[in-house]
Amino acid sequence: MPRGLMKGPVFEQVLQAIRRNRGRVKVVVLYHGGEPLLNPRFFDMVGRLKAADPALHVKTVTNGALLSPRAIRKLLQCGLDAIEISLDGASPEENQYIRRKSNTREIVSRIRQLAEMVKRSDSKKPDVYINTTQFIRGHRPPPARPARPPAWLTRRLAGTVTGIKTAFAIQWPGTSAGGEYEVIPAARRKKAARRCDHVMNTVTVCADGSVAPCCYDLTRRMILGHVLKQPLEKIWNNRAYRALRKAIRTGRPHALCAGCAVVGAAGYLLPLKGPKTVAADEPRPGH
Numbered sequence: 001m002p003r004g005l006m007k008g009p010v011f012e013q014v015l016q017a018i019r020r021n022r023g024r025v026k027v028v029v030l031y032h033g034g035e036p037l038l039n040p041r042f043f044d045m046v047g048r049l050k051a052a053d054p055a056l057h058v059k060t061v062t063n064g065a066l067l068s069p070r071a072i073r074k075l076l077q078c079g080l081d082a083i084e085i086s087l088d089g090a091s092p093e094e095n096q097y098i099r100r101k102s103n104t105r106e107i108v109s110r111i112r113q114l115a116e117m118v119k120r121s122d123s124k125k126p127d128v129y130i131n132t133t134q135f136i137r138g139h140r141p142p143p144a145r146p147a148r149p150p151a152w153l154t155r156r157l158a159g160t161v162t163g164i165k166t167a168f169a170i171q172w173p174g175t176s177a178g179g180e181y182e183v184i185p186a187a188r189r190k191k192a193a194r195r196c197d198h199v200m201n202t203v204t205v206c207a208d209g210s211v212a213p214c215c216y217d218l219t220r221r222m223i224l225g226h227v228l229k230q231p232l233e234k235i236w237n238n239r240a241y242r243a244l245r246k247a248i249r250t251g252r253p254h255a256l257c258a259g260c261a262v263v264g265a266a267g268y269l270l271p272l273k274g275p276k277t278v279a280a281d282e283p284r285p286g287h
């Protein structure tokens with residue numbers, strides 16, 4: 001997967017496009033599969049986006065590993081509207097297994113610190129959400145209802161953070177289970193949808209300025225343009241973008257979209273390695 005921090009000229013092009021489309025662009029997510037707090041210019045970028053349009057909702061997604069006291073102070077000052085922190089799995093050990101070398105206990109303590117400082121602040125921003133992805137472990141066939149937050153997170157963070165969002169782990173288009181997971185198809189095959197909001201209402205600009213079709217295309221299998229070569233509006237209306245939308249609309253999605261839960265059935269991931277834990281919403285011994 002290509003990695004990198006968004007360079008100044010790329011951000012300037014995005015900012016100019018937002019200024020040109022003030023009022024039409026509603027939300028900016030400073031995140032595309034990496035760790036945004038690695039970028040030393042992150043807080044400045046948030047401030048400039050909010051200065052360009054105070055009505056913009058600016059949010060980010062992080063694994064929380066870089067939530068130092070200094071970063072927490074800057075998050076409160078920069079104007080960020082919402083931060084989503086990913087903590088996954090049915091136990092702290094499982095989160096630790098997924099996020100090698102991170103310190104789950106430390107991260108949870110920093111999140112509590114951030115959320116409590118937000119409550120005491122005048123702005124009450126950013127909203128602090130936990131994103132938690134759970135495995136369907138223990139559920140065959142996959143459950144029809146949404147995932148529930150695991151006890152280890154609700155015990156430590158419910159009532160402190162703004163909310164806990166849950167999802168089951170599914171296979172993303174273009175990714176391989178890599179011997180780490182078994183892929184369990186959805187119980188009932190969903191009729192293929194002919195609409196993808198990602199290509200109708202969102203645009204994904206990668207750190208190097210290339211434009212990808214959606215947040216699922218982390219490896220940039222399809223590049224629709226480059227903001228250092230063309231204005232974003234031209235890319236949005238170019239032939240490749242129109243062809244991708246048409247393919248979805250006519251029920252013949254591009255190969256890129258094969259296996260995508262947006263237009264087809266989800267394949268749920270069941271881990272073959274890692275800590276042996278029960279499903280997030282199954283009764284746990286002693287609880």
Ligand code: SF4
Pocket residue numbers: 173196197198199213214215216217248253256257258260261262263
């Ligand atoms: S349908 Fe295609 S473009 Fe839409 S989210 Fe899925 S992979 Fe991306």
